Every structure is written in C-alpha cells, then in structure tokens.
Amino acid sequence: xxxxxxxxxxxxxMTEWILGLNAYHGDAAACLxxxxxxxxxxxxxxxxxxxxxxxxxxxxxxxxxxxxGIGPDDVSRVAINRQPNANMGxxxxxxxxxxxxxxxxxxxxxxxxxxxxxxxxxxxxxxGSNFHDKVVFVEHHLAHLASAYLVSPFxxxxxxxxxxxxxxxxxxxxxxxxxxxxxxxxxxxxxSLGFFYSAITQHLGFPHYGDEYxxxxxxxxxTPTRLDELRQMVHCRDDGxxxxxxxxxxxxxxxxxxxxxxxxxxxxxxxxAKLIDLLGPAxxxxxxxxxxxxxxxxxxxxxxxxxxxxLLNALHRKHGEDHLCxxxxxxxxxxxxxxxxxxxxxxxxxxxxAAGDAGGAIGAALxxxxxxxxxxxxxxxMTHAYLGPAYSTEQCQAVVQARQADITAAGCEVSVxxxxxxxxxxxxxxxxxxxxxGWFQGGMEWGxxxxxxxxxxxxxxxTDMKDILNLKIKRRESFRPFAPSILRDATADWFTIDDDVxxxxxxxxxxxxxxxxxxxxxxxxxxxxxxxxxxxxxxRYYRLIAAFRDLTGVPxxxxxxxxxxxxxxxxxxxxxxxxxRTRMDxxxxxxIMIERLVERQSDA
Numbered sequence: 001x002x003x004x005x006x007x008x009x010x011x012x013x014m015t016e017w018i019l020g021l022n023a024y025h026g027d028a029a030a031c032l033x034x035x036x037x038x039x040x041x042x043x044x045x046x047x048x049x050x051x052x053x054x055x056x057x058x059x060x061x062x063x064x065x066x067x068x069g070i071g072p073d074d075v076s077r078v079a080i081n082r083q084p085n086a087n088m089g090x091x092x093x094x095x096x097x098x099x100x101x102x103x104x105x106x107x108x109x110x111x112x113x114x115x116x117x118x119x120x121x122x123x124x125x126x127x128g129s130n131f132h133d134k135v136v137f138v139e140h141h142l143a144h145l146a147s148a149y150l151v152s153p154f155x156x157x158x159x160x161x162x163x164x165x166x167x168x169x170x171x172x173x174x175x176x177x178x179x180x181x182x183x184x185x186x187x188x189x190x191x192s193l194g195f196f197y198s199a200i201t202q203h204l205g206f207p208h209y210g211d212e213y214x215x216x217x218x219x220x221x222x223t224p225t226r227l228d229e230l231r232q233m234v235h236c237r238d239d240g241x242x243x244x245x246x247x248x249x250x251x252x253x254x255x256x257x258x259x260x261x262x263x264x265x266x267x268x269x270x271x272x273a274k275l276i277d278l279l280g281p282a283x284x285x286x287x288x289x290x291x292x293x294x295x296x297x298x299x300x301x302x303x304x305x306x307x308x309x310x311l312l313n314a315l316h317r318k319h320g321e322d323h324l325c326x327x328x329x330x331x332x333x334x335x336x337x338x339x340x341x342x343x344x345x346x347x348x349x350x351x352x353x354a355a356g357d358a359g360g361a362i363g364a365a366l367x368x369x370x371x372x373x374x375x376x377x378x379x380x381x382m383t384h385a386y387l388g389p390a391y392s393t394e395q396c397q398a399v400v401q402a403r404q405a406d407i408t409a410a411g412c413e414v415s416v417x418x419x420x421x422x423x424x425x426x427x428x429x430x431x432x433x434x435x436x437x438g439w440f441q442g443g444m445e446w447g448x449x450x451x452x453x454x455x456x457x458x459x460x461x462x463t464d465m466k467d468i469l470n471l472k473i474k475r476r477e478s479f480r481p482f483a484p485s486i487l488r489d490a491t492a493d494w495f496t497i498d499d500d501v502x503x504x505x506x507x508x509x510x511x512x513x514x515x516x517x518x519x520x521x522x523x524x525x526x527x528x529x530x531x532x533x534x535x536x537x538x539x540r541y542y543r544l545i546a547a548f549r550d551l552t553g554v555p556x557x558x559x560x561x562x563x564x565x566x567x568x569x570x571x572x573x574x575x576x577x578x579x580x581r582t583r584m585d586x587x588x589x590x591x592i593m594i595e596r597l598v599e600r601q602s603d604a
Contacts (some may be wrong), residue, residue, distance in 0.1 A: 017070060019061065020365025021080045022357050023118065025166075026052045026209055026265040029358035030060035031387070031446075032068050033365040036379040038151070040067045041387040041446040043358050046570040052210050055262035056121050067389055072126040079136040079368035080118060081143035081360030086167040090188040094168075094252075136371075138364040140166030141328070142183060147363030148325035149176035150370070151382035152350035158321045160312065163328035163356070164194035171328070173311070175319055179370055179378050190252030191244045193307055194329050196234055199249060199270035200300040204293055205283035209265040216335055217480045219301035220525040222294030229278055230303040240314025242307045248275040289479070305336045309343045322347040327363070331355035331505070332448065334529050338507035341497070353385035353447035353503040384537035385451055385503055388444025391572050396440075396590045399572040403580075410580050411598050418591055420543060427588055428547035430595075431459050431557065435585035436473055438562055440575040441540050445568070449504040450561035451531060452485060452541030454568050454575075456584065458520065458558040460484055465520035465558060472583045475565060483529040484521035486556035487545055491532050494518070494556065504531040504559075520558050531559060 011034060020031040031041035040063075045051055047059035065072065122131040138146070144161035159181060160173045170192035174184040201215045233248045246252065250272050276282065283293055312324070324346040326337070331351050340349050352359050370376050400407065400414060407414060417423040431437055437457045445451045456473060458465050470478050483504055484494075492498035496509045507529045515522045522528060535542040549555040561568045562575060564582055569575045572589055579587040579594065587594040 016369075017068070017075045018365045018368050019064065019075045019078045020361035020363075020368075021057060021061070021078065021118075022359075022361045022364075023056050023080055023121075024054070024082075024261070025357050026054045027356055027358040028053055028055055028057040028060065029354070029361045030057045030064050031361045031365055032064045032070075033362070033369055034068070036366065036369045036376055038362050038365070038379075038382065038387060040064045041354070041362060042389065042444065042570075043354070043446075043567075045567040046388065046444065049567055049574075050264050051567055052265050053263065054265040058121075058125050061122075061125065063389060072122070072129040072131075075134070077134050077136050077368050077372075078118065078122065078131060079138055079361075079364035081138055081140055081166075081357070081364040083137040083139040083167055086139040087169055087186065087188065091168050094189070136364070136368040138367045140360065141169050141172035141186060142181065143360040143363035143367065144327035145172065145174065145176070145181050145183065145325070145363065146367045147359040147361075148327040148331075148350060148352050148355065149181055150179075150366045150378050151352055151362065152176075152323075152325050153381040154323040154325065154348070154350065156321060157323035157325045157350070158312075158315050158319050158346075159325045159327075160315065161326075161328040162193055162308070162311075162330040164192055164198065165189045166357070166360075170194065171311075173315060175321070176325065179376075185241075187241060190246065190249070191242065192251070193234070193242065193304060195249060195251050195270055196244060197300060197304055197330070197333075199251075199275065200230075200296065202269055203271055203275065203279060203282045204297060205285045205287060205289075207285060209267065213332065214477060214480065215297045216301060216333060217477075217523075218289065218294055219297040219335070220481075220523050220527070221479060222291070222296070222298030224299040224302035225295045226279065226299035227302050227306075230299050231306075232278065233275070234303055234307055236307050236310045238314075240311040242311070248272055248278070289477075301333075301335060304330075304333065305339065305343070308333075308336050309339075312340065312344045312346065316345045324349045326351050327355050327359060329356045334505050334507045335527075337505055338527070338530075348499075349506070351503060351505045352382060353445070353449065353451070353505070355447070355505060358447070383502060385446045385449075386443035386453055386538065387446040389570060390443040391590070393590050393592075396572045396592055399576060400589065400592055400594070403576055406580060407576075407594060411596060413595050413597055415593050415595075416591055417593055420540065421547075423588065423591060423593070424540075424544040424547040426593065427457075427544055427586070428551050430586050431457060431548055432551050434459060434462065436469065436583070438575060438579045438584050438587040438589075439541075439544070440562065440569070440572060440587070440589045442538075444570050447503060449483075449531070450559060450568055451502070451504060452533060452538050452559065454562040454570070455485075456560045456562050457544075458482075458560075459552075460518040460521040460556055460558045461552065461554060463519045469558075469560060473564065474560065481523040481529065482521055482558050482560050483531060484518065484556045485531045485533050485541070485545060485559040487542065487549065488532040488534040490549075490555035491530075495528070495530060499532075500534075501530045501532045502534075502537065504529055506530060518554065518556065521556070
C-alpha cells in the first residue's frame with residue numbers, strides 16, 4: 001500500500017475500508033474511510049476538468065483506490081449520500097397537494113433509478129468484482145450532518161444542514177452527542193433557502209451552477225435597499241423555520257429540470273414572472289453590473305442571513321449548546337458564517353472543508369462505519385483538507401523534462417532547490433518583489449478552496465495586486481475578492497477574532513488599523529475570507545508564510561486557487577499548463593522552481 005504520511009492512519013491487513021460517494025448530483029466525489037478515518041477524498045471535477053461535474057464519479061473512485069493502494073475487493077461497503085425511500089410521506093403529500101408537472105416527476109424518477117442502480121455501475125467499473133449487498137444508502141441531510149459533526153472536535157454540538165434540496169428535504173437539524181446524531185426536524189422541498197439564493201443569483205445575471213459566490217462577493221458593494229421586497233418571498237417563523245412564497249419561484253411546479261447525468265450541472269431559471277414583476281427585469285450576463293444590482297445582491301445576502309440566524313438562535317434557545325456544526329451547500333456562504341459569533345450565542349463553529357454535496361460522501365461513509373453494529377467510535381477530528389492525490393519529486397521532474405522545449409520557449413529557467421528553507425526564502429523574495437507564484441505541493445485539497453497546496457500566491461501589501469490577478473491571471477470579474485492565509489499565532493493581531501479557521505469558509509473583519517497594510521486581501525467592506533495556517537497540518541506552507549513574514553513583517557500571503565476558469569489543478573501537468581498560458585512569474589512544483597525571465601506582468 002502507498003498511503004502517504006499526510007493521511008496519518010495505521011493500515012493493517014485487518015483495516016476496514018469504506019468507499020463513500022456523492023453521485024448523480026453536482027460536485028460528484030468519492031472518498032475512502034479506513035477504520036473510521038478519512039484517508040483519501042477527491043472530487044470528480046478535478047479529474048474530469050469540468051467544474052462541478054455531476055454524475056457517477058468513476059475517475060474519483062479509481063483515484064481513491066489507487067492512492068490507497070487497494071483493489072475493489074478490499075472495500076467492505078460502499079455508502080452513498082442518498083436514500084431511496086427517505087421522507088416518503090412528505091413526497092406523497094406534496095404530489096397530492098401540488099400536482100406538479102408530470103415531466104418534473106418523470107425526471108426525478110429517472111434520476112432516482114440512476115443512483116439505485118449503483119451496484120451495476122460499480123460492477124461495470126470493476127468487472128469481476130462483487131458489490132452485491134455492499135451498498136449502504138444514507139439520507140442526504142443525515143450525511144451532511146455527519147460530514148460536519150463526526151469529524152469535528154466537539155463531543156456535543158448543535159448540527160445544522162441547509163442546502164438546495166436532497167431526498168426531498170432542504171434543511172435538517174438536531175444534536176450530535178458522542179458517536180450519535182439525532183435529527184430533530186427537516187424542512188421539506190420546495191421551501192429552500194438555497195433555491196431562494198440561487199434564484200436571485202440567476203436574476204442578477206450569473207446563470208451557472210455554483211455562481212452564488214459571485215453574488216456573495218458583489219453584495220459587499222451594495223446596500224440592502226430591497227430587503228422588504230425579499231421578505232415577501234421568504235417568511236421567517238418564531239420556531240426558526242422558514243417558508244417560501246412559492247408564487248415567486250418555478251421550483252416544484254414547472255419543469256425546472258436539473259441535469260445530473262455526466263458533465264457540467266445545468267438547470268432552468270428558478271424564478272417566476274411574479275419575481276420579475278416585483279424586482280424588475282433580470283440582468284443579462286453580458287450587461288454591466290450597476291449599483292442597482294449591487295443593492296439587490298446585498299439585499300439577498302441580508303435576507304439569507306436573517307433566515308439563517310433566526311434558525312440558529314432558535315436552536316440555541318432549545319439546546320443551550322455553544323458548539324455548532326454546519327453543512328450543506330449554504331454552508332459555503334462564508335460571509336454569513338463569519339457573522340455567527342456576532343449574531344448568535346454560539347461560541348465555537350466547525351465547518352468541514354467540503355461542506356457541500358461532495359462532503360456528503362464522507363458523511364455517508366462515516367455513518368456506515370458507525371452503524372455496522374461493531375461498536376465503532378468516531379476517529380480524530382479533521383484538521384486539514386490535504387486528502388487528494390499527491391505527486392512525487394520524480395513524477396514532477398518527468399513532467400518538466402517532457403515539456404522542457406515549451407518551458408525554454410516561454411523564456412523560463414528551471415532549477416531544483418532541495419533545501420526547504422532555501423526554497424521558501426527564494427519564493428518569499430519573489431513574492432515580496434511583486435511576483436505571482438504558482439505553488440504546487442503535496443496532497444490536493446478536498447473541497448472548493450485552495451489551502452496552500454494548489455494555490456496561486458502573491459503579496460497582500462500591493463494595492464494593484466487584485467487587478468493584476470483578475471485581469472492577467474484569473475480573468476474573472478473585478479469585484480471578486482482574494483483571500484489571506486495567515487500564520488495561526490498571528491491571527492488576533494490582524495483580525496477581530498482569534499480562532500482556528502483552516503478551511504477558508506468564514507469571512508471576518510480585518511482590524512481597521514491593519515487594512516491599509518494589506519489592501520490586496522481587504523474586501524471593500526473591510527473583511528477577508530480567512531485561512532489560518534499551523535505548522536502541524538501544513539509545515540511547508542507555514543514555513544513559506546513565515547519566510548515572507550521575516551522579510552516584510554506581514555505574516556500572511558494572498559492565496560487564490562491555482563486555476564484559470566477551470567477546476568483547480570490536480571496534476572503537475574495541469575499546473576505547468578496553467579503557468580505557461582498565463583503570466584505567472586514563478587512555478588514551484590515540489591522542489592522544482594521554474595522562473596520566467598521576462599519583465600513582471602505587474603510592471604508591464
């Protein structure tokens with residue numbers, strides 16, 4: 001077996017392997033749990049090179065098994081974050097009351113047939129292997145709750161899942177105690193905060209699956225002037241629950257097809273003509289973004305937060321717990337996540353790095369592990385996300401040698417720096433001098449955020465760095481912010497909180513007196529999407545940031561994902577391709593440093 005040290009698990013001949021899946025949905029993914037510890041996890045999009053890839057995660061499954069050095073027959077169970085008969089009473093009641101378009105019902109049944117035929121798909125992927133009676137179905141929101149609580153550091157916590165929909169529910173919550181999760185209540189389809197947020201995102205001219213983070217970034221430039229109108233769409237109740245006025249939405253009554261069958265997810269407009277009557281015409285994607293759009297984005301963010309905090313405060317009143325675990329697609333709303341301490345009594349929050357549907361693979365696998373009747377217990381908390389494929393020095397060198405002609409033609413010089421301190425010092429000097437660095441190291445991150453192993457790094461002190469990255473490297477909208485990675489022990493000196501935030505899923509205020517020092521990572525509202533870095537979980541990245549601190553006095557770097565309008569790079573080949581076709585200055589590929597010997601794009 002070739003499990004890497006990053007996975008920190010003792011493997012023996014008696015190790016019990018569980019394969020966890022998120023399949024036939026956006027962000028298809030696979031993971032491997034060994035004796036209750038997640039050792040490998042990867043999203044299909046990173047291998048297929050199609051953002052949010054939906055369908056059966058065949059490549060991710062193969063990748064997990066290859067990384068662990070095991071075969072399909074070593075897998076004792078396969079767990080998926082769906083359950084065929086979940087919430088059946090609510091489904092039948094809905095069909096009788098709402099009488100939705102028959103085409104919508106047929107589409108849902110077709111999708112259901114896909115994931116209930118999982119044994120056949122696995123047998124096709126691995127001919128000759130037997131998966132009969134190995135498949136375990138775990139209800140969608142229970143898998144979400146498990147993916148957060150069961151890998152958290154808490155022995156007791158309130159647990160909350162909020163998303164678009166899954167297994168006919170849009171939210172669920174309860175209490176985690178020891179090895180157990182009790183689900184107290186669900187909100188049923190189609191009353192969904194996720195659908196509300198996505199509908200306004202679409203109306204603002206961001207039509208693609210996963211574009212909600214664009215609206216979240218845009219919201220900081222606006223004022224919530226349309227909040228009273230949005231309150232007509234979302235009704236918050238005293239018990240913490242919420243309801244949509246369905247007249248504003250097509251969800252649940254029109255065709256509204258979601259496409260999950262292999263490839264990029266797609267779906268029709270979620271909003272109805274009544275929403276247009278209330279808010280005005282939708283923005284076309286090519287139209288300029290105006291203050292009116294910014295104000296609507298700010299209003300949608302405020303409406304989501306109002307409903308979200310109403311739920312959290314009701315749960316705190318009920319349970320009296322100060323610990324909170326959050327999962328589901330809405331757990332990626334890092335702006336709301338960063339306001340939990342200010343707007344609720346909760347004092348500690350844990351959000352797993354892949355909080356959305358991909359993370360349900362881990363939740364399903366862990367529920368299968370704990371529920372097999374063998375008296376198993378939770379493993380150690382998940383403190384890092386470096387669970388994806390890693391590549392050896394020899395593999396990186398082979399890629400560079402194969403592309404040497406292209407590297408030379410691009411005016412680049414290659415050197416090998418075997419001493420880590422020297423490598424970090426040289427890289428830190430390049431960053432301090434205005435360079436944009438591609439940093440490719442170790443195991444790929446699990447979840448949507450680059451956390452120092454598949455990252456583009458730059459100087460947070462430069463006022464022009466956001467424009468340089470947006471226009472010449474990332475080629476994306478100018479209003480989108482960039483994130484800071486900071487040494488954990490320096491967090492309180494630069495931010496208004498002092499907490500572990502390893503997965504970059506919370507936005508917090510930067511101290512007012514510090515904002516002018518780090519303009520490239522300070523959003524227009526004075527906040528930053530924080531990642532704290534400790535030496536234990538990523539010693540290489542920690543030492544690089546420390547080297548930059550020693551040079552500049554600033555213990556942080558600007559960190560954005562290593563990609564250019566594509567999924568984050570996975571393999572060294574993709575990292576080199578991205579470096580060569582953009583205007584990055586340096587690529588650090590393991591111990592290999594590739595420097596572009598031309599004027600910097602920042603000085604061009």
